[in-house]
Amino acid sequence: MEVFDRVRSSPEYHDSITPHVYVSAIGGAMRAKHLANTELLAIVDDLFSLLEKPSYPDSSRTGLLNELLHVANKAGNHAFLFHVFERSVDRGFPINHTTFGVLLHCSCAEETDARVIYRVYRSLITHPSTYAHMTHQVFAIFINCFVRHHRVDHALSVLHDLRLHPAASVNALHLSLIFRYYAEYGMATQALELLHATMDVDKVTPTWTICVDVIKAVGRGGDLTSALETVVADDSSEAFGDEANRVPNHDALLTALVKFGHAGDSARMLETFFALHESHPQSILPFVAVLLQAHHIAKQNSRDLARDPIAQTESRVARASEAEQRDFVDQLNVVADLLLAASATLKIPQNMYNMAISVFAILRDHSSAQRIYDHMTQTEAMEPTARTFNVLLQSFVRGLDLAAATDVLKDIRARGIPLNRVAANALIHGYLAAKQPQQAIDVYAYLVGRPVPLLGSAAFQDFIASAPIDTFTFAMLVSGLVDAGLLKEAVIVFEDAFTVLPFVPRQLLETLVGKLEERSLLDFAQLCVKRYTRRVEDSQPVHLRFEQSGDLDVAVSEPAPERLPLSYFGFLLGQKNQG
Incomplete structure (x- = not known):
């Protein structure tokens, strides 16, 4: 560095120093921690003044900038890296996707302050030379980065800029992590507002995961009292068909549906679903909501039966009488009919069919589960996946219906689908709960390749093992x-x-x-x-x-x-x- 400083300060040799010498000197001083960032940035300013000469083409400026950012990234000096980038943008230096790669790698580091990342992001947005290089993947990286730093306000600002970009467009990739954040913290109002903007402004159909996160946000943070007051007010004013009032009514009905499901009030839950579906027949969200809540109620009833099938037991969700249970199953079959009919005009995700199958399997309505399975595989031509069979196995095992579980195993073997860890754990759990430990040993022995004496039969020899236990x-x-x-x-x-x-x-x-x-x-x-x-x-x-x-x-x-x-x-x- 002493030699470099002498050459740099000498009028005779100053003009003969090449930009690569500057980058080498900066990198060596940074790795040795010989100079503070303020001293390094002073050298960078000299380097940039040299690069501004017309003799250096844009490609050389971009390449040297990338090299300097790469050196700072390897040294872990993110503060220096961001300052260099901002100064280069202020001078109008062009960038390329390599620049984005190094910059985003540092921006998304957990230890980087969100305020610094946002400042860098604003530098990208406000300069034409960098704005033109923005793609929807770059926007997605910044959105996810801000959500992970718990700065959803910055993430929404990025989403707003994305909507205004002439080339990039919004898709589910940009929204999923925001919805997950709203679900985790029970931010029901924000989740519903973003959902409506997604469908009305961005024209993006919400995915299954987004719908589930919206339902979770409503379940954790929705106000049932306010929702019921809104529904009553809308009904009394006959504003149900008024387009201006459809969104508030939709949100109120959805909140009431989810809250009734959480409370185990299946009758009012289903009543609210039918009202919501009637007013919004082209939305899959009511189906997601009612299936998730029905799954919750069915699992709770199944646990009660498994604990004590005869005596009435106390639980958070009171067990329904036999007549109420039959009515619950009948009403759910009406929901299933509406779902299958809606598939003619709506794109129903496979996860929704899997959830419906799971609900009826837990309720031991095997004919309905089979009907939905047949519609999915035959009418919709969807190939059942390991997820489909895992849902069936887990549900049948939870209800100790091992005969039905055996039938599912036959389908798994016939289709050559791997018997994975989730299915194996479900089987082992079911056999142990049913007091059939030898069958549980057979499943385990097959998975680990255990010979006799543990493996007493070759019941699983035709299956494909896909993952270790x-x-x-x-x-x-x-x-x-x-x-x-x-x-x-x-x-x-x-x-x-x-x-x-x-x-x-x-x-x-x-x-x-x-x-x-x-x-x-x-x-x-x-x-x-x-x-x-x-x-x-x-x-x-x-x-x-x-x-x-x-x-x-x-x-x-x-x-x-x-x-x-x-x-x-x-x-x-x-x-x-x-x-």
Whole structure:
């Protein structure tokens, strides 16, 4: 740097310094942290003055700017990077997509202040040379970046600029994260306002995910009292058909529908749905709302039945009488008829069919579930996916209808769809809940490739395994096997975790020990603690374990100790049984 400063300050040699020398000097000083940013920016100003000479073409200016931004990015000096970019834009230097790439990479870093990002964004928008390079993907990156920084006001400002851009246009990519934010924080009014703007101004059809987020926002933040007052006022003034009053009435009815569903009031929920659908027959949002709330009510009733199928139990959603349950199912079938009829003019997403199938499967109305499935696969020519079959499996298993689950398995095998982790976990859970632990073992053994003695049959040999099982699978199976009295099998499954999982969390050992202690097998539980505690610690990723070496903490990797033979556990269990 001393040599560079002498050359730079010498009238004789100053004009002979090339821009690449400037960039090299700036990069070296930055990496060595030799100069503060103010001193570096003074050198940058000299560099830019040199680049403003007519002898340098635009391509050279852009290339050197990109190189300088890249050096600052590698050094992690984002403040310097943003200042350089803003000064280059002020001087009218052109940019290209490489410039955008480096800039957006730094802008979207978690540690970058949202105010700095917004300042950089305004620099892009207000200069013609950069504004012309803006694409809808760049707008989307800034929108998502501001939402993640909890500055939705900035995100909406970007969305406004996007609507005014001559080339870029709004799509669901720009809206999904904003709706998700509104859903998380229960911002019902904002979600509904953005929804109407999306459909009326942007002419964008809301996706299934956006509709779900709107319903969640309404459920968490909507005002039922105000909604009911609005509905009553609109009905009394006969303004229902007035176009100017349709949006407030739509929002009020939707809020009432969602709130009734959350309260478990299925009769008023469905009554509100029919009114909403009648006034807005071309909207899929009422269907999304009623299916989500019906799914909530059906799951709660299913849980009540699983806990105690005879006695009345107390729950947050009161169990409906048998007559009310039949009426609920009948009314939902009317909803299903309207949905299938609407598919002739509306584009119904496959997720909505999956949700409808799930609702009827939980309610054990298999004929209706089959009817919707047939319409989806035959009339709409939609190929069922793993998601479709997962919905069916989870729903049937939740209702302990394992015969129907077996039929679904046949369809999965016939279509060659992989038996993934979600479906496998659902099956294992269902078999354990139905007191059929051997079938649960069969599913597990197939997935991990476990030979006999665990795999007693070849029931799953024709299926395709698509993903390894996870810690939750092991915890669920170990817990269920101990409850079923199959202690040796539970230990075998726990042993497998050390070879199947990347590391065994301590919680899995605590699950095994806790279940053994519940069955008063205290000696056996203590043996597992002594034997497996060190192995669990040794299975942790290397970066989690350190040893002191002099003044430094050094990460070490030790081989796991030899396993205790499973025959020893069998001998111990045999001794316990004899006792």
